Amino acid sequence: MMCYKVSPTQRMRDNESEEDKSAEVDIKPLKSCSFQDREDLKEMMKKWSASKNMKLYFDSKERENIATGIKVSTLFCSNKTKTECKFYVEFRTKGSDNPYYLHTYHNVHNHSLLKYHNSSAIVSEVLEEIKSLLPISNSCTKVAEAINNRFSKNFHPRVIYYQMQKLGELEFEKATDDAQILISLLERDEKEEWILFC
Numbered sequence: 526m527m528c529y530k531v532s533p534t535q536r537m538r539d540n541e542s543e544e545d546k547s548a549e550v551d552i553k554p555l556k557s558c559s560f561q562d563r564e565d566l567k568e569m570m571k572k573w574s575a576s577k578n579m580k581l582y583f584d585s586k587e588r589e590n591i592a593t594g595i596k597v598s599t600l601f602c603s604n605k606t607k608t609e610c611k612f613y614v615e616f617r618t619k620g621s622d623n624p625y626y627l628h629t630y631h632n633v634h635n636h637s638l639l640k641y642h643n644s645s646a647i648v649s650e651v652l653e654e655i656k657s658l659l660p661i662s663n664s665c666t667k668v669a670e671a672i673n674n675r676f677s678k679n680f681h682p683r684v685i686y687y688q689m690q691k692l693g694e695l696e697f698e699k700a701t702d703d704a705q706i707l708i709s710l711l712e713r714d715e716k717e718e719w720i721l722f723c
Contacts, residue, residue, distance in 0.1 A: 546636065547633055547634060547635050547636070547637075548633070548636070548637055548638045549633045549634075550612070550632045550634070550638075552614070552630055552632045554573070555573070555614065555627045555630075558626075558627070559624040559625065560624055560625040561624050561625075562624075562625075563587050563598055566625050567583070570600055570614070571645050572645070572646075574600075575642060575643060575645035575646035576646065577638065578638040578639040578679075579602065579603070579612075579638050580602070580603035580639070580643060580645065581602060581603065582600065582601060583598060583599070584599060584600075584601050585599070593620070594618075594620045594622075595617055595618055595619065595620065596617065596618045596625070597615065597616070597617050597628075598615070598616050598617075598625065599613055599615040599616070600613065600614050600615075600616075601613045604634070608635055609635065610634050610636060611633070611635065612632065612633065612634045613630060613631055614627060614632075615627075615628045615629045615630065616628060640679070641679050641680060641684065642678045642679050642680050644684050644687070646678060646680070647684070647688060651672060651676055651678075652688065652692070654671075654672055654675060655668060655672065655688050655689060656692055658671055658672075659689065659692065659693075663689075665682045665685045665686035665689055666682045668682075668689065669681070669682040669684070669685040669686075672685060
């Protein structure tokens, strides 16, 4: 696979955030959502944050109040330590077996959001499309352009390049399995004196 090289200067320019910009994120859709458990919360928030061009992470383990059974999980902006971003969303249950609901939040980032969608926005449909485009083009720039047009996203060619690499590694594993089958068939044929290896 061929892909262009990115200079460190270009990489810095791509990831640069303008210090005087802030971004407010619409939290309304989360107010009406409930999540069965922390794993469900994690998966849905990963998709939601990717759609908003930001990354969130859990800063700690799930906290639980033993007396009331209330569980608390908080997600923070991935730029919390770098830019001291105050963005967070806190979810709580209403008891031990209840789903998570949005409890408190601060929905303003002190930096601009990501310019490009990150790998969290790559869903199975996008992966299938990348896989179908691999035989047509090995240019990550062209594949990224096609994916962005089809799915209304803005993936950087580097993100697509890494996905193409992963898919290529999966294909090589299949080739290795096929090679093992061929070797075993040839060894069987040798034992049956069909073929003699020198």
